[in-house]
Amino acid sequence: MRMRGSTVVRGVAIAVMAMAMAGPAIGACKVSKLAELPVTLIGRRAMVDAKFGTHDTRFIVDSGAFYSTLSRASAAEFGLSSTPAPSWFRLRGVNGDASASIASAKDFTLAGIPLPRVSFIVGGTDTGTAGLLGQNILGLVDVEYDLPHGAVRLMKVEDCGNVGLAYWAAGKPYSMIPLERGDGGPWKPHTIGTVLVNGVKMRAVFDSGAQTTIMTLAAAKRAGITPTSPGVRPVGYNSGLGSKQLTTWIAPFDTIDLGGEVVPKPKFNIADIKLDGDMLIGFDFFLTHRMFVSNANHLMYMTYEGGTVFGLTPTGARTTGGEKLDLTDTAGVPTDAAGFSRRAAVFLSKRHYPEGLADLDKAVAMAPTVGRYVFLRGQARLANGQLLLAAADIDKAAALSPDDNEVRLLRARLRVMSRDPAGAAEDMKVADRTLAAGSDDRLRLAGLYDSIDQPEGSIANYDAWLKMHGDDADRATAYNGRCWARALLDRELDRALSDCNTALKLRPGSASYLDSRALVQLRLGKLDAALADYDAALKANPRNAWSLYMRGVAERRAGKTEAADADRKAALAINPDVAKRAARYGLDG
Incomplete structure (x- = not known):
């Protein structure tokens, strides 16, 4: 990949060697496929289908x-x-930690492959989704991540020694890239190797999830980048398995070198x-690369394979020669x-x-009664700005799969946008009836x-959600929503008031949360407190018509x-409609 005259991908020092699947390649080396997991990419997530008994679900492929x-x-x-997990055990993600417990499934099927007993x-x-597919499954053997072609493959390697496995x-x-070895404990190691960022060695976790x-702020500082460096700008919040949301910036760097693949002027997040x-x-990175992780030899x-990586869209690739x-x-x-x-x-x-x-058109033509393909095409058309065609597909998907909650919730959102509250309420009623009690939806x-x-x-849905999501990073949204309702x-x-205070403790200074608490204070007759919250909300969002109108009421x-x-x-x-809405709730100005 050459950009602006710079080499982005170069050949490694060892010779490139090709080998055949399930057959001899070099000497006695054999590489065979134990299982192929078909992967569907949804947004920036790689999903695999699974079942618990007769319950269909999906997992995110998460090598991290x-x-x-x-x-x-x-x-x-x-x-x-x-x-319950031991008291010392916490489930840790990039945004903090959370409490955990352990469950076992006796009737679990992954991509059509029965697994007799799996712990989670x-x-x-x-x-x-149901959750994350992690290293206790992905790390059992060698694994090939081929997201550019919609697959993850569990591989068996025999007698290959140091033979290059990019078959x-x-x-x-x-x-x-050489990979770190685990400590021999009960947990499979992460896929961790050393890369160079601005010439500085960094321990990189290759994390498809x-x-x-x-990058951490401490590591970015070692590479000469801080949140106040030129070109660095905030991009919102980052969340993961933990219970917090963290401020995140996107930052430009000079280079990143991944085992000989050199990308100039990359951009990635820091937090x-x-x-x-x-x-x-x-x-x-996973979307634009085909990767073979040899857990046996500790090499990747x-x-x-082409495409946008680290915020760049290269026009091609060249070797160092x-x-x-x-x-x-x-x-x-x-x-x-x-x-x-x-x-x-x-x-x-x-x-x-x-x-x-074009591919979704072919899928729909081949399986015209499968609502899932019609729905996916509707989502794609929506993302492509084809609103009328998207709405038609979502309607057809709802007819083919009337109890599909994902379809119903998307159509409800579209109906809200098109000012059809009665139609939206119809879809929401179906989803309310069919969703599991604690569903994230x-x-x-x-x-x-x-x-x-x-x-x-x-209120009913916030109650149900909060009951099952006490450590969730999105709980501030739920507390604020219930406070508002x-x-x-x-x-x-x-x-x-307690809900709003909890939401603001989790996310201080949020204009919408301050607005919610202001309404509570107004209802309670605490006018000074209400005005203080409305002032703070409007300082952050001065053109919010509701906050302005309600401050006027106070x-x-x-x-x-x-x-x-x-x-x-x-x-x-x-x-002009803000007064009518306020009047519906007895909040005339």
Whole structure:
């Protein structure tokens, strides 16, 4: 990959050697495939299908998880009993830690492969899936991560010694990184190797579950980068298995060298996180590389397969000798709807919408009664800005799969956006009936109820979600939402105030949380406290029509007529309907 005259990928010092699957390659070396796990890419996550008994679900392929995990809600949904982990054990992620328990599944199937008994760690932030597929499964043997072609393969290597295991390279250069050995304890080691960032050695955890590459602030400082360095800018919050959300910045670096693959001017996130290494090499890297992790030999082999990596979109690749590499994808054309769907997901993860939609058209044509493919095409069309076509696909998917909660929740959101609250409520009612009691989707459903001014539904779903997600990084959202709903209904105001205080403790200074607490204070008749919160909320978000209007209500009740008139006028100029909404809840100005 050459960019601006710089070499980005170069051949490693050893010779490139090709070998055949399940057959002799060099001497007695044999590489065979034990299992292939079809992977569907959804956004920046690699998913594999699984079953607990007859319950279908999905896991995120997470090479950075030392053990496979389940959320508490998933364990309850699948009927798994769990026992508390030892008091010293905590489930740790980039954003802190969380309590955990242990569960075992006796009837677990992964990508159609029955596994007689598998243990899971239960706890942490809900991922929106059943959980994470970690190293207790991925690290059992050697593993090949081939996300560019929608697969993870568990491999068996025999008598290969130091033979290069990038068997697919067929004479092309590949990179190789020595991996750290485990300590021989009960846990499989992470995939950790040393890379160079700005010429500084960094311990890098190769983590397919990290949605983007991220480095600790301490490591970035060693490479000469801090949050105040030129070109560094904040990009919001980062969350993982832990219970916190952390401020994150994106930062430019000079180079990163991964075992001979050199990328100039990369950009990746930095945050005050705790890791087993200095940085996580995340999904963006896995999506553009084919990687063979030899757990037996403690080596990783990889080739660049094309696409955006570390915030860059190279136009090609060259060796250090200047030879242009052929990045043409030589994988065979899919032969069934599932194959076209998986290939489409790869295209869509790279934002190659025409190619992805073309493959989804083929999947739908091959399996016209399968609602999943129609739904995926609807999602792709929505991401591509084709709103009418997307809505038609979502409607068709709902007809084909009427109890699919994912379909119902997306259509409800689209109906809210198109100002069809009655239609949205219909979909939400179905989802409310069919979702598991502690499903992570209840947080989304609660927000949808709020968006159509049905606070009763919001409270019920926030209650159900919080019951199963006590350590979740998103619990601030739930506490604030429940506070807001109670305040609108003028009900349980002491509990509402407690919820808002908890939300603000978790995320201090949030304008929307301050606005919620201000309404509670207003309902309680604590006008000075309400005005203080409205002032703080408007300082952070000065054009929020609701906050302006409600500050005017508080000011009028406090006898500050002139200020009240000014705020009311400003609010109505931004949103003429804000007064009608306030009046519905007895909050006339």
